Amino acid sequence: MSFFGELGNPHFRSFEGDIPDNREESIDVEGEGREVVPDATILYTAASFTDRGQVLVEPTGPVLGKAEDAPIDVVGITEGSRVLQINPQETGAEIVVIDIHHTTAQGEEREIAGTASITVGDDGVPTLGSSEPVEQLSTSIAIRGAGAQVAADDHIYLQYSLYEAETGELIDTTWPASPILLDLEGTMEGLQTGIAEAPVGSRLLIQIPAHQAQGTDDLIAIVDILAVHEDEDVDDDMESEPTSTSEPTELSSTEGE
Known part of the structure; x- marks a missing residue:
């Protein structure tokens, strides 16, 4: 039995054997x-096929949910894996496929110009190592992913930390809890512009002047872009309730206030 296709887009190739x-x-x-780990929030894509290659459920997702609620038990398996389950039927078999997406940026590491920097701890969580005054909106790519480019009107799964630029004080973060789903059109202008056109899988350091943030302080954001949310319906049998699909207050737009 074999499959092909990038993570998140599995395609059936063949089934051999009994x-x-x-x-x-x-x-x-x-x-x-x-x-x-148990009780972890994961990001995954699910699909199912017959042993003859007929598609029963198109690849759906990504879905954000608890590991225990996924169609296949994935506790103990590493992110980036493709897991298969064969379910015998009266005639033939159903094959369920789960692709486990990464919850941190994956790609080519790059040096960041300027004095602002990112430090990564032993737990893999990135934090602001040093800050600098924000002169204008700018985006530095610390890790360049290999995925599709993000559009300015996309809904994306991401991890982020938000800091006050002058003091380096942490304002808000999703780490180490779980990713969130963010509507780029509903977030602050500087964050939307800073993320747009970056490839999925990237880690960004975005310097945001106050007038493109929330109007009070200059901000620095560290963002890991994990996946673009697809608008297709998720099959009821495969759907997991997300732990968080609304953007935090800190990332919301202040337009009209």
Whole structure:
């Protein structure tokens, strides 16, 4: 049995051998990301096929939910993995596929120009190492992902930390809890402009002047772009309730206030 396609877009290639008498699970591709722990919030894409390659459920997602609520038990498996489950039927079998997306940026590391910097702890969480005065809106790519470019009207899954530029004080963060789903059109102008056109998988350091933020202080944001949310309906059998799909107050637009 084999599949092809990038993570998040699995396609059936072939099924060889006998169908097992009982349900079986296997890892088709082993990722190199963080291990999924019990009660963790994960980002995943799900699909299912017959053993002859007929699509039963188109790849859906990404879906944000608890690991235990995914169609396949993924606790103990690393992010970036593709997991398969064979479910024997009266005739043939159903094959369920789960692609576990990364919850941190993945790609080519780059040096950031200027004095502002990012420090990454042993837990993989990025923090602001040093800050500098914000002269104008600017985006530096600390890790360049290999995914599709983000559009200014996309809904994206991300992790972020927001700091006051002058003091370096942490204002808000999603780490280490879980990613969120953010509507770029509903967020502050500087963040929307700073993220737009960056590729999925990237880690950004965005310097935002007050007039393009919330109107009070200059801000610095560290953002990991994880995935673009698709508007397609998620099959009820595969849907998991997200733990957070609304943007935090700190990222909301102040237009009209």
